Amino acid sequence: MSRHQPSPTASSTDTGFATRSKEFRPSPVRAVFETALDPSVVSLAGGNPDLSTLPEGSVAQLASSLLSERGPEILQYGSGAGIDGLRELVVELMARRGSSIGSGEVQPLAGSQVGLDLVTKLYCNPGDVILAEDPTYVGALGVFGSYEVQVRHVNIDQDGLDPEAVAHAIDAARAQGHRVPFVYTVPTHQNPTGVTLSPERRRALVEVCAARGVMIIEDDPYGLLDFERTTGPVATLHSMAPEHVIHLGSASKIFSPGLRVGWAVAPAHVRARMQIAAEAVLVHPSVLSQELVVTWLGSPQWTTVLDRSVEFYRERAQATTAALQEHLGDRAEWTDPKGGFFTWVRFPGVELGDILNRGIQEGVLIVPGAACYADGRSSDAVRVAYSGVSPYRVAEGIRRLARAVPAR
Amino acid sequence: MSRHQPSPTASSTDTGFATRSKEFRPSPVRAVFETALDPSVVSLAGGNPDLSTLPEGSVAQLASSLLSERGPEILQYGSGAGIDGLRELVVELMARRGSSIGSGEVQPLAGSQVGLDLVTKLYCNPGDVILAEDPTYVGALGVFGSYEVQVRHVNIDQDGLDPEAVAHAIDAARAQGHRVPFVYTVPTHQNPTGVTLSPERRRALVEVCAARGVMIIEDDPYGLLDFERTTGPVATLHSMAPEHVIHLGSASKIFSPGLRVGWAVAPAHVRARMQIAAEAVLVHPSVLSQELVVTWLGSPQWTTVLDRSVEFYRERAQATTAALQEHLGDRAEWTDPKGGFFTWVRFPGVELGDILNRGIQEGVLIVPGAACYADGRSSDAVRVAYSGVSPYRVAEGIRRLARAVPAR
Numbered sequence: 001m002s003r004h005q006p007s008p009t010a011s012s013t014d015t016g017f018a019t020r021s022k023e024f025r026p027s028p029v030r031a032v033f034e035t036a037l038d039p040s041v042v043s044l045a046g047g048n049p050d051l052s053t054l055p056e057g058s059v060a061q062l063a064s065s066l067l068s069e070r071g072p073e074i075l076q077y078g079s080g081a082g083i084d085g086l087r088e089l090v091v092e093l094m095a096r097r098g099s100s101i102g103s104g105e106v107q108p109l110a111g112s113q114v115g116l117d118l119v120t121k122l123y124c125n126p127g128d129v130i131l132a133e134d135p136t137y138v139g140a141l142g143v144f145g146s147y148e149v150q151v152r153h154v155n156i157d158q159d160g161l162d163p164e165a166v167a168h169a170i171d172a173a174r175a176q177g178h179r180v181p182f183v184y185t186v187p188t189h190q191n192p193t194g195v196t197l198s199p200e201r202r203r204a205l206v207e208v209c210a211a212r213g214v215m216i217i218e219d220d221p222y223g224l225l226d227f228e229r230t231t232g233p234v235a236t237l238h239s240m241a242p243e244h245v246i247h248l249g250s251a252s253k254i255f256s257p258g259l260r261v262g263w264a265v266a267p268a269h270v271r272a273r274m275q276i277a278a279e280a281v282l283v284h285p286s287v288l289s290q291e292l293v294v295t296w297l298g299s300p301q302w303t304t305v306l307d308r309s310v311e312f313y314r315e316r317a318q319a320t321t322a323a324l325q326e327h328l329g330d331r332a333e334w335t336d337p338k339g340g341f342f343t344w345v346r347f348p349g350v351e352l353g354d355i356l357n358r359g360i361q362e363g364v365l366i367v368p369g370a371a372c373y374a375d376g377r378s379s380d381a382v383r384v385a386y387s388g389v390s391p392y393r394v395a396e397g398i399r400r401l402a403r404a405v406p407a408r
Numbered sequence: 409m410s411r412h413q414p415s416p417t418a419s420s421t422d423t424g425f426a427t428r429s430k431e432f433r434p435s436p437v438r439a440v441f442e443t444a445l446d447p448s449v450v451s452l453a454g455g456n457p458d459l460s461t462l463p464e465g466s467v468a469q470l471a472s473s474l475l476s477e478r479g480p481e482i483l484q485y486g487s488g489a490g491i492d493g494l495r496e497l498v499v500e501l502m503a504r505r506g507s508s509i510g511s512g513e514v515q516p517l518a519g520s521q522v523g524l525d526l527v528t529k530l531y532c533n534p535g536d537v538i539l540a541e542d543p544t545y546v547g548a549l550g551v552f553g554s555y556e557v558q559v560r561h562v563n564i565d566q567d568g569l570d571p572e573a574v575a576h577a578i579d580a581a582r583a584q585g586h587r588v589p590f591v592y593t594v595p596t597h598q599n600p601t602g603v604t605l606s607p608e609r610r611r612a613l614v615e616v617c618a619a620r621g622v623m624i625i626e627d628d629p630y631g632l633l634d635f636e637r638t639t640g641p642v643a644t645l646h647s648m649a650p651e652h653v654i655h656l657g658s659a660s661k662i663f664s665p666g667l668r669v670g671w672a673v674a675p676a677h678v679r680a681r682m683q684i685a686a687e688a689v690l691v692h693p694s695v696l697s698q699e700l701v702v703t704w705l706g707s708p709q710w711t712t713v714l715d716r717s718v719e720f721y722r723e724r725a726q727a728t729t730a731a732l733q734e735h736l737g738d739r740a741e742w743t744d745p746k747g748g749f750f751t752w753v754r755f756p757g758v759e760l761g762d763i764l765n766r767g768i769q770e771g772v773l774i775v776p777g778a779a780c781y782a783d784g785r786s787s788d789a790v791r792v793a794y795s796g797v798s799p800y801r802v803a804e805g806i807r808r809l810a811r812a813v814p815a816r
Binding site (some may be wrong): 019020021023025027033034048049051052056057060062064065067071072074075078079080090106110111114122123124125128142143146181182213256257258259273275276277280281282284286288289 | 422424427428429432433434435438441442454456457459460462464465467468469472473474475479480482483485486487488518519521522525529530531532533536538547550551554589590614621622623660663664665666667668677681683684685687688689690691692693694695696697700760
């Protein structure tokens with residue numbers, strides 16, 4: 001596309017990059033973004049929310065009203081502290097999850113991904129060790145890499161992270177002379193496995209970390225997406241030790257990812273530092289995006305629409321496990337998600353090879369398990385995101401996946 | 409606001425911050441954001457664009473159409489490369505400024521501020537030296553600080569940066585063993601002084617930097633805001649050496665800052681790295697914001713509205729210099745901007761002290777000159793932003809400023 005040929009000095013310019021720049025790697029999910037738009041391919045790669053439940057024209061109407069009534073204010077510079085309405089909304093959302101906070105503990109952001117960047121910038125020196133699940137969210141690894149942080153993976157099972165293994169890993173890293181600023185976890189409907197940390201382990205995990213002065217970064221985009229709606233949403237780690245947990249929340253999975261609205265909930269003195277760091281990067285999040293989130297999530301329609309979406313996700317999760325049983329029952333093991341967007345599918349004893357491109361050849365996109373590890377280890381697993389695809393298409397995608405997986 | 413008292417462990421948590429975090433300082437412009445909203449205060453602090461020229465309801469109508477027609481696409485995840493329309497728009501905007509590029513050299517961002525963060529992340533190790541104008545954009549200093557980069561200020565006069573002084577500063581820093589990854593400059597209608605780099609010096613500056621393998625970061629939010637509309641917009645530094653310049657552009661001053669849309673123009677191999685770094689922070693910029701920018705800047709109304717805004721800025725600049733002459737003619741010197749948002753006012757021989765708070769007491773907000781230096785040196789100057797205030801209010805603000813400035 002460029003009309004300029006690289007000049008002879010391009011290579012000398014290359015050497016001008018910072019040391020950390022060699023750690024910049026594209027997210028495999030983002031790298032296949034264009035492929036995922038091909039309608040002949042079933043994309044089980046990106047964790048896209050279903051937007052079909054949004055009543056047609058509803059967001060257009062909200063945007064039109066907001067801009068008609070308060071256009072000059074919404075289009076002008078906003079506050080780095082975010083809009084009051086969003087901070088108050090997050091106070092309410094956190095109350096549903098057992099966290100009692102004030103609006104001074106809420107930092108609105110342009111998506112929770114930038115929250116990950118900011119906590120790493122705020123807490124981590126190059127060479128520090130942080131702990132994450134085995135496997136972990138692929139998009140977090142790009143952030144940690146860009147700050148030259150060493151990620152150590154800690155075992156999880158069907159009940160999530162093992163707190164004793166966390167304690168052991170912290171103590172071992174410190175014994176080796178490393179700082180361990182935080183444990184990064186997606187405790188509820190985890191990305192990529194779909195498992196949820198049990199209540200007992202939540203308590204144990206916050207005790208382990210609080211006793212050692214290690215912060216917990218609770219990445220929580222899926223917390224309101226429980227398939228079992230009778231039990232109520234899962235209580236946050238934050239609710240158990242608000243001084244030791246930075247909670248990252250997002251409107252992406254409960255309304256719209258395109259608008260880029262998320263938030264951090266942190267002790268007031270940490271939030272104040274986050275605001276300074278956030279302003280240096282963002283100035284502030286889009287005011288229009290914040291206003292749309294506040295208006296939609298504050299409307300009586302929202303929970304009805306969300307319930308319908310969650311029902312869709314539940315059906316899709318069921319379609320996934322049914323198709324896995326049908327097409328891969330004898331070759332694979334998988335997690336059984338109780339909420340969220342993902343199933344983790346293992347193929348014990350199978351060398352998956354370049355499963356991403358094998359899948360693309362068969363017409364299905366998945367995230368290779370290897371992408372969910374900082375050290376590029378091989379993996380016998382793939383992440384299946386069923387959230388954005390109809391049950392029929394999910395089943396077709398799994399059928400194609402079965403063709404793409406090599407024989408044992 | 410917080411209902412939680414800091415726990416006894418809050419101070420030990422404090423020690424968990426990264427080394428770089430001690431360099432996080434609030435921008436003085438952002439810190440007084442709330443004060444600037446007080447209608448009894450004349451704010452000459454923030455560089456706010458005038459939005460009164462936007463036809464009422466026009467943006468509401470655009471948003472409504474976009475979301476009615478393509479809601480599910482706009483609200484869903486977007487590409488980290490930005491939307492095609494924005495990249496093509498930037499190709500056109502750059503052509504007006506003498507830069508011939510392809511869309512593969514354009515990286516859309518959530519404002520150009522994040523571009524500053526990304527280039528610093530990409531190019532600078534802690535302890536590196538970068539050069540910037542004396543004085544420089546206050547918001548850039550927060551970014552450079554957060555990456556522990558040493559900023560050295562290079563003299564400017566009415567024709568902008570002195571290229572010989574830049575050459576000398578690069579060579580001197582290297583002789584001391586420092587890397588010098590880039591020169592940061594706002595060459596056109598500079599923030600905070602309003603001066604513009606002359607054509608001769610532009611050529612000399614790119615020669616100096618290209619010969620030394622030092623990149624130029626050309627921060628250019630004001631490039632289309634010339635008061636002398638007959639001469640046409642100023643050619644970019646980028647147009648003179650596209651392999652050696654990263655150009656940062658923004659929709660904030662020519663449409664809306666609240667939407668947070670900006671872009672970087674860089675050699676294709678650098679842009680590709682910027683996308684990876686940008687995705688780790690932002691995932692992507694708000695799709696709705698990008699679409700609104702493309703639609704508005706692509707509409708035939710845009711240039712008419714922009715011309716009217718520039719006429720307002722010109723009147724306000726004139727009101728500023730007239731009021732300075734009237735109230736401070738015997739005590740101050742000031743620059744005579746030919747475009748953009750700012751005048752730099754010096755008070756030779758005056759100890760300004762805490763001019764920010766003295767100004768607030770008199771009912772006027774300005775940015776103290778000291779804020780525009782990385783080393784916290786004292787300054788005998790203030791930045792006056794006339795862009796967002798009527799000529800009458802500008803004059804009143806300068807009258808109040810005259811009361812706030814101590815006698816010689």
